[in-house]
Structures are given as C-alpha cells and as structure tokens.
Amino acid sequence: MDGIAGRKPALTWAVHLSVALLVALWVLPTLGLFVSSFRTGDQIATSGWWRALGAQEQQLNPIRVKGQEVARDGAFVIEGTLFDAPGATVSRWGTSSREPAAHAPGDTVDLGEGQTLRVDADGAYVLTATASTAGTRLPRVFATATTPPQFTLDNYANVLFSPLAGQSVGQAFLNTLTVAIPATVIPILIAAFAAYALAWMEFPGRALLVAAVVGLLVVPLQLALIPLLDLHNRLGIGKGYLGIWLAHTGFGLPLAIYLLRNYMVGLPRDIIECARVDGATEFQIFTRIILPLSFPALASFAIFQFLWTWNDLLVALVFLGTGNDQQVLTGNLVNLMGSRGGDWEILATSAFVSIFVPLVVFFSMQRFLVRGLLAGSVK
Amino acid sequence: MNPALQALITITVGVGGCVGYFWLSNLVLDRVLFPARGPQAGRNITRANMIRPWLFLFPALVALAVYLAYPVVATAWLSLHRDAGGAREFAGLDNYARMMAEPKFWESMRNNLLWLVVVPALSTAFGLLAAQLTDRIGWGNLAKSLIFMPMAISFVGASVIWKLIYDARPAGQDQIGILNALYLWAGGDAPQQWLQIPFWNSLFLMAVLVWIQAGFAMVILSAALRAIPEETVEAAILDGANPLQIFFRIKVPQIRGTIVVVWTTITITVLKVFDIVLAMTNGQWETQVLANYMYDKFFRAFDVGVGSAAAMVIMALVTPILVWNVRNARREMQ
Known part of the structure; x- marks a missing residue:
C-alpha cells in the first residue's frame, strides 16, 4: 500500500538509513556494556569501548623487574620482559613515577650504585649490576606502551565465583532463579481457573468482577509494601522466599486473569457447548479443552511474569532479606554500583550476567511476548 | 534448608x-x-x-x-495516622501537611510531571516512527526485534548500561562514556558530569525509560498500523496525497485509540518508576521522583505516615486512568 510512495529510490534509501540509525541507537548502549565485560579493567578505564578493537597507547601500571640473576663477564645480569603476551610496543619508559616517560626504548640508563637498565621496544629488559642484587629491591619500570586489543573471560570468572558485595554474583543468580520460578508457576494455575469462570460461566456479579480486575491492573504496588510487610510479620512469614512468592503471585494475578480471560472468551463456543451436551463436567471441560487450547496465552503470561519477577528490584528489596542467601541480582547490582561504582569491569560483567537470562527468554519466545502484549492492550 | x-x-x-x-x-x-x-x-x-x-x-x-x-x-x-509509641493514633491530614512542607516532595512532584509529559510522548513518538518505517523494509522484523530488546532488560541493568554512557573522566584523559566523547569531539569545552546538572539530569534519566518503552509502543502501534484498511490509504494516494500527509492525516487518526492505550500504559509505568532513579542518582542533584521519595520515607527515614501519604499521591495520580480503563472494559462487556 505504500508501494507508490516507496518506489522513489531516494525515499527508500532514507527509510533504510533512518531505521539503521534507530537500530544503532537502540543496540549500541547494550553493545557497549557487552564489549566492556570482556575487557580488562585497565583498558576499560583508559579508552572507550568503541576503540576496543584497535591498539591502544596507555601508561601501564608500574612493573617491578624480576628474574633469575646470572653472572656474566664479571657483572650480574637479570633479563626478562615487561609483557606476558607478545604484540605490545613500548614508546617511552622511565624508572620513577615523577618521570614515567623520561627514556626512549633502547636507551641504557644508569640507575646509580653500579646498576644500569635497558628496556627495548618489545618490552625486553636487561638489568646489569656490578654487585649481586639478591635480597635488594629491584627497580620498577614505568612504561607507556601500545598494547594490542585484549579480551578476557577473567571478569566473568571473577564476578561469578568470588564474593564482591558480600556475595558472589553466581549466588545472587541462584537466588533470583529461586524467586522467579515459583513466582511464575503458581499464579498461572490460580489465574487460569478464575479466567475460565469469568469467561464462560454465568453468574451474578461477573461483569463487576471483570471491572475490578481491570481496575486492580493499574494499582501501583508501592501501596502494598508497608501493609503487606506488616501482615507477613504478623502471620509469621516475615522476610523471606515464601513472602516474596506470595507477593509476586498477588501482584501478577490481575494481568494473568485479564490476559487469560480475553483469550478464553475468544475460544469457539461450539466446542464448549458440545462438551457440555456430551455430559462433560465443567472441571473436565477446563482441564481437557480450555487449558490445552489456551497454551499461547499461558505462555505469554508466563514470559511476562518471569521477566517481571527476574527484573524486579522493589519487591525483592522489601519482601526479601538482605542476607547473602537471599539477595537477588538486581539488588546485588545496586550494591555494586554503590561500592564498586568505578570498577567498570565488575559492573559491566555483573550487569550482563543479570540481563543474560531475560535476553535469552526474550529472543527465543518473542512470538508469545508480542501476542501477549497485543492481547493485553489493543482492544 | x-x-x-x-x-x-x-x-x-x-x-x-x-x-x-x-x-x-x-x-x-x-x-x-x-x-x-x-x-x-x-x-x-x-x-x-x-x-x-x-x-x-x-x-x-x-x-x-x-x-x-x-x-x-x-x-x-x-x-491518616501517626505513630504514637507503637500504637497508631488518628492524625487527620497531619502527614499530608508535613509532606507538603518538604521541598523534596515538591521537587518530586515537579520531576514526576516532567516525566509524565516527556517519557510517554517520546516513547510513543519513537515507537510510531519505528513502526511506520520498519513496516516498509525487508529487514524490518530484525530491526523490530532489536528495538524491542531493551524491554527484556531490568531497570537496574539499563541503569548500569546508561551510566557507562554518561560516565565522565577528568579533562585531559580519554573519555570512556560515549556521550562525553561525542561532546568533546563535537567541540565541547570540558567533559560534563551529565547526571549532576539539575534539570538536564532528569532528562538523561528519562532517556533510559524511553529507550526501554519505545519498543513496547512500536510493537503495539505496528499491529494497529497493519490493521488499517488499505482502501483508505489507496484512496488518499489516488487523490495525490504525499507520504507525510498519508501518515498524519490518514493513518494516525485511524489508530488514535491505540495511541491512547499505549500512552496511558506508559504513563502508569512512569508513575511507578523507581529503580532507575535509585540506581543512577538516588534522588540527588534534584532528580527525586515520587516513588523513590516514598521509598526513602518508608525504609530510610522510617516515617510510615508521610510515606503512606506519598503512596496515596501516586494512587491519586493513577486513579483517572483506572476509572477510564474500567469504563472502557464495562462498555466492551455489554
């Protein structure tokens, strides 16, 4: 239908370009984080992630000379290299923090007390001393070097298994799973029965109940925090997994009932009538006919609820404890932003661990997600 | 266990x-x-x-x-009650009065109103633009997927992502935040602490939510655009309308209902926005919003009365949408 307008080549190109620009705007932020999570802390701190693929000139942390001392021609010599991996090039170097770029590569510098040091462009160094240096502190090298792009998985190993903000992200990951799965499964069944009653059973007050569900759909859960926490404390549930499962179930129900009812109302009346005529009980109709037919709607809601419970911060902050065995990924991430705000290699990696599962769910089940969104908002 | x-x-x-x-x-x-x-x-x-x-x-x-x-x-x-040594005692509107006397509350109100205008408007606009453009090209579905993706990312995760964008290094060092890098490249004088400039920092926080919500708007508006009867568009083309006229005079009026639904849905999300502000500025530098103000009162100041009053303000702001939704639902049931 846009064919006539779209046939103009200039316009077509403009459309392609604009979409490319939009996509770039929407993907680049995540990409930046993703790339950063594979870089070393030093590299993240000294150059933008968009330059990660190029070689970078940067001043390295001081490196202390070390190695096996050998006696040669009446002098004591230590040979070694500044870099573990080949490919880096030294452009300037020095031996004190006040003059880190005093010398060019290849220079032989007198350090006093009979010691001389030479650093080559490839990072190899030779320390020559007239007396043995055993037992003394060896000099440090301050080098400015161009290093090839480096990518590492160390960040992930570090973040997943070592406790950073009191707990490891790996532990928080398990805690989040523990919250999200029951909180997704339990509301589905409760909502499905209620939705069936609201869609296919005649009883007084049905319209009113549907209206109430629609109303509750938008009630901010902020209102629920204090009264419910109070209630949980009085019931002896306190702060813990049981409390958050119940809370997520309650908060997820309006959307679940609404989505499932809208879907079930659209199922063909004939099937249900026929089953009733054939003597099936309502319970049988529900379990044998309605539930299997409603699978797409059930899947839509399950995805919504899973993403919501996985990504939630507020409910977890209020209804879960803050102990290591209860803190979830989002809470852990907020803590890290406070305590390790400058350590981008840790932040980026933790953030990526926390958004990885939702992204997988999103890309593998996008079809159901879109269907659910459409059923939920377009009438 | x-x-x-x-x-x-x-x-x-x-x-x-x-x-x-x-x-x-x-x-x-x-x-x-x-x-x-x-x-x-x-x-x-x-x-x-x-x-x-x-x-x-x-x-x-x-x-x-x-x-x-x-x-x-x-x-x-x-x-409506105050804490009187463990018991609750009726306090009338005292909590509301105390809340209204706080500058932080009015700052939150101002910011929330700004959020309410900017985020739904920009998300819907970007969503509409993306929906219209992606429907016309071969790789539109891939583009849609990618624009929709941030919806799966938590607000906290998104905050980390955008904090890296807004990062500032001292002048003279290489910038690692892309915004400052672009700013300096375009001739800016010195790197800026984007999140610490009042008023503008609120806009930078809103960008995060727009980024998340535009995909949602796009998906729904795209479905609505496809449902438009082709005859109306064809008739307009025959009458010599140009693409812009077709879009604004023929298509947009026909999906007005959907635009309203998208707008109100995002409005509700905005009223509850909490994680982004907590994670990025925690309400400092005049970025406070109601939900975070309320959280502050409940769990940092332990002032349940004022916290509840703030929660009721959020409820009051949601109520018109609630009533409108319920009336629509009832009309459909009949």
Missing part, C-alpha cells in the same frame, strides 16, 4: 495444592453436596452450577483482596 530445595517444594506444594483444591472442591460439590441424580437431580445441577464459579474464583479472589485491595485501604488508613 537449601533455598533451591525450598523452591522446588513450594512449586510442588503450590501447584499440587491448587490442583488438589480445584479437583476436590468440584468432587465434593458434584458428588456429596448436590449429586446429579435422585429425585432432585435437576435442581441439584442448577444449584451446583450456581456455586461452581465461586469455587473456581476463590483462590484468585482471596489473593487479589489480600495483596491488592486490602493494601490500598490500609495505606489510606496509615496515611
């Missing part, structure tokens, strides 16, 4: 309990209370059918009542 084991038990008990409840209650109704046989079979079936809907609804109704309806009433009650 190991939480994973506890979770497994909960799922089993929860699901098993639900299935058991529904099955047993139906069994009792059909076999014991009103068996569909004997002299009163017909009457019994009618009676059973009157009770059954409530059996199906019971668990859901209890959960809704306890977890959503009761808290609204309880929060309203709390907002």
Whole structure:
C-alpha cells in the first residue's frame, strides 16, 4: 500500500538509513556494556569501548623487574620482559613515577650504585649490576606502551565465583532463579481457573468482577509494601522466599486473569457447548479443552511474569532479606554500583550476567511476548 | 534448608495444592453436596452450577483482596495516622501537611510531571516512527526485534548500561562514556558530569525509560498500523496525497485509540518508576521522583505516615486512568 510512495529510490534509501540509525541507537548502549565485560579493567578505564578493537597507547601500571640473576663477564645480569603476551610496543619508559616517560626504548640508563637498565621496544629488559642484587629491591619500570586489543573471560570468572558485595554474583543468580520460578508457576494455575469462570460461566456479579480486575491492573504496588510487610510479620512469614512468592503471585494475578480471560472468551463456543451436551463436567471441560487450547496465552503470561519477577528490584528489596542467601541480582547490582561504582569491569560483567537470562527468554519466545502484549492492550 | 530445595517444594506444594483444591472442591460439590441424580437431580445441577464459579474464583479472589485491595485501604488508613509509641493514633491530614512542607516532595512532584509529559510522548513518538518505517523494509522484523530488546532488560541493568554512557573522566584523559566523547569531539569545552546538572539530569534519566518503552509502543502501534484498511490509504494516494500527509492525516487518526492505550500504559509505568532513579542518582542533584521519595520515607527515614501519604499521591495520580480503563472494559462487556 505504500508501494507508490516507496518506489522513489531516494525515499527508500532514507527509510533504510533512518531505521539503521534507530537500530544503532537502540543496540549500541547494550553493545557497549557487552564489549566492556570482556575487557580488562585497565583498558576499560583508559579508552572507550568503541576503540576496543584497535591498539591502544596507555601508561601501564608500574612493573617491578624480576628474574633469575646470572653472572656474566664479571657483572650480574637479570633479563626478562615487561609483557606476558607478545604484540605490545613500548614508546617511552622511565624508572620513577615523577618521570614515567623520561627514556626512549633502547636507551641504557644508569640507575646509580653500579646498576644500569635497558628496556627495548618489545618490552625486553636487561638489568646489569656490578654487585649481586639478591635480597635488594629491584627497580620498577614505568612504561607507556601500545598494547594490542585484549579480551578476557577473567571478569566473568571473577564476578561469578568470588564474593564482591558480600556475595558472589553466581549466588545472587541462584537466588533470583529461586524467586522467579515459583513466582511464575503458581499464579498461572490460580489465574487460569478464575479466567475460565469469568469467561464462560454465568453468574451474578461477573461483569463487576471483570471491572475490578481491570481496575486492580493499574494499582501501583508501592501501596502494598508497608501493609503487606506488616501482615507477613504478623502471620509469621516475615522476610523471606515464601513472602516474596506470595507477593509476586498477588501482584501478577490481575494481568494473568485479564490476559487469560480475553483469550478464553475468544475460544469457539461450539466446542464448549458440545462438551457440555456430551455430559462433560465443567472441571473436565477446563482441564481437557480450555487449558490445552489456551497454551499461547499461558505462555505469554508466563514470559511476562518471569521477566517481571527476574527484573524486579522493589519487591525483592522489601519482601526479601538482605542476607547473602537471599539477595537477588538486581539488588546485588545496586550494591555494586554503590561500592564498586568505578570498577567498570565488575559492573559491566555483573550487569550482563543479570540481563543474560531475560535476553535469552526474550529472543527465543518473542512470538508469545508480542501476542501477549497485543492481547493485553489493543482492544 | 537449601533455598533451591525450598523452591522446588513450594512449586510442588503450590501447584499440587491448587490442583488438589480445584479437583476436590468440584468432587465434593458434584458428588456429596448436590449429586446429579435422585429425585432432585435437576435442581441439584442448577444449584451446583450456581456455586461452581465461586469455587473456581476463590483462590484468585482471596489473593487479589489480600495483596491488592486490602493494601490500598490500609495505606489510606496509615496515611491518616501517626505513630504514637507503637500504637497508631488518628492524625487527620497531619502527614499530608508535613509532606507538603518538604521541598523534596515538591521537587518530586515537579520531576514526576516532567516525566509524565516527556517519557510517554517520546516513547510513543519513537515507537510510531519505528513502526511506520520498519513496516516498509525487508529487514524490518530484525530491526523490530532489536528495538524491542531493551524491554527484556531490568531497570537496574539499563541503569548500569546508561551510566557507562554518561560516565565522565577528568579533562585531559580519554573519555570512556560515549556521550562525553561525542561532546568533546563535537567541540565541547570540558567533559560534563551529565547526571549532576539539575534539570538536564532528569532528562538523561528519562532517556533510559524511553529507550526501554519505545519498543513496547512500536510493537503495539505496528499491529494497529497493519490493521488499517488499505482502501483508505489507496484512496488518499489516488487523490495525490504525499507520504507525510498519508501518515498524519490518514493513518494516525485511524489508530488514535491505540495511541491512547499505549500512552496511558506508559504513563502508569512512569508513575511507578523507581529503580532507575535509585540506581543512577538516588534522588540527588534534584532528580527525586515520587516513588523513590516514598521509598526513602518508608525504609530510610522510617516515617510510615508521610510515606503512606506519598503512596496515596501516586494512587491519586493513577486513579483517572483506572476509572477510564474500567469504563472502557464495562462498555466492551455489554
């Protein structure tokens, strides 16, 4: 239908370009984080992630000379290299923090007390001393070097298994799973029965109940925090997994009932009538006919609820404890932003661990997600 | 007990309990209370059918009542009472008065209103643009997927992502935040602490939510655009309308209803926005919003009265949308 307008080549190109620009705007932020999570802390701190693929000139942390001392021609010599991996090039170097770029590569510098040091462009160094240096502190090298792009998985190993903000992200990951799965499964069944009653059973007050569900759909859960926490404390549930499962179930129900009812109302009346005529009980109709037919709607809601419970911060902050065995990924991430705000290699990696599962769910089940969104908002 | 084991038990008990409840209650109704046989079979079936809907609804109704309806009433009650040594004592509108005397509250209100205007407008606009453009090209579905993707990312995760964008290094060093890098490249004088410039920092926080919500708007508006009858567009083309006229005069008016739905849905999200502000500025540098203000009052100042009053303000702002939604739903039911 846009064919006539779209046939103009200039316009077509403009459309392609604009979409490319939009996509770039929407993907680049995540990409930046993703790339950063594979870089070393030093590299993240000294150059933008968009330059990660190029070689970078940067001043390295001081490196202390070390190695096996050998006696040669009446002098004591230590040979070694500044870099573990080949490919880096030294452009300037020095031996004190006040003059880190005093010398060019290849220079032989007198350090006093009979010691001389030479650093080559490839990072190899030779320390020559007239007396043995055993037992003394060896000099440090301050080098400015161009290093090839480096990518590492160390960040992930570090973040997943070592406790950073009191707990490891790996532990928080398990805690989040523990919250999200029951909180997704339990509301589905409760909502499905209620939705069936609201869609296919005649009883007084049905319209009113549907209206109430629609109303509750938008009630901010902020209102629920204090009264419910109070209630949980009085019931002896306190702060813990049981409390958050119940809370997520309650908060997820309006959307679940609404989505499932809208879907079930659209199922063909004939099937249900026929089953009733054939003597099936309502319970049988529900379990044998309605539930299997409603699978797409059930899947839509399950995805919504899973993403919501996985990504939630507020409910977890209020209804879960803050102990290591209860803190979830989002809470852990907020803590890290406070305590390790400058350590981008840790932040980026933790953030990526926390958004990885939702992204997988999103890309593998996008079809159901879109269907659910459409059923939920377009009438 | 190991939480994973506890979770497994909960799922089993929860699901098993639900299935058991529904099955047993139906069994009792059909076999014991009103068996569909004997002299009163017909009457019994009618009676059973009157009770059954409530059996199906019971668990859901209890959960809704306890977890959503009761808290609204309880929060309203709390907002009218003050803490008097453990007990609650009626305080009239005292909490509201104390809240209104706080500059931070008015700052939150101002910011929230700004959020309410900017975020739905920009998200809908970007969504509409993306929907219209991606529908016309071959790789449109891929583009849609990528623009939709941020919806799966948590607000906290998004905050980390955008904090890296807004990062500032001292002048003279290489910038690692792309915004500052671009700013300096375009001739800016010195790197800026974007999140610490009042007014503008709120806009930078809003960008995060727009980024997340535009995909949602796009998906829904794209479906609405496809549902537009082709004849209307063809007729306009025959009459010599240009693409812009077709879009704004023919298409947009026909999807106005959907635009309103998208707008209100995002509005509700905006009113509850909390994670982004907490994670990025925690309300410093004049970026406070109502939800975070409320959280501050509840869990940092432990002032339940003012916190509840703030929660009621959020509720009041949501109410017009609630009423409008309910009226729409009722109209559809008839």
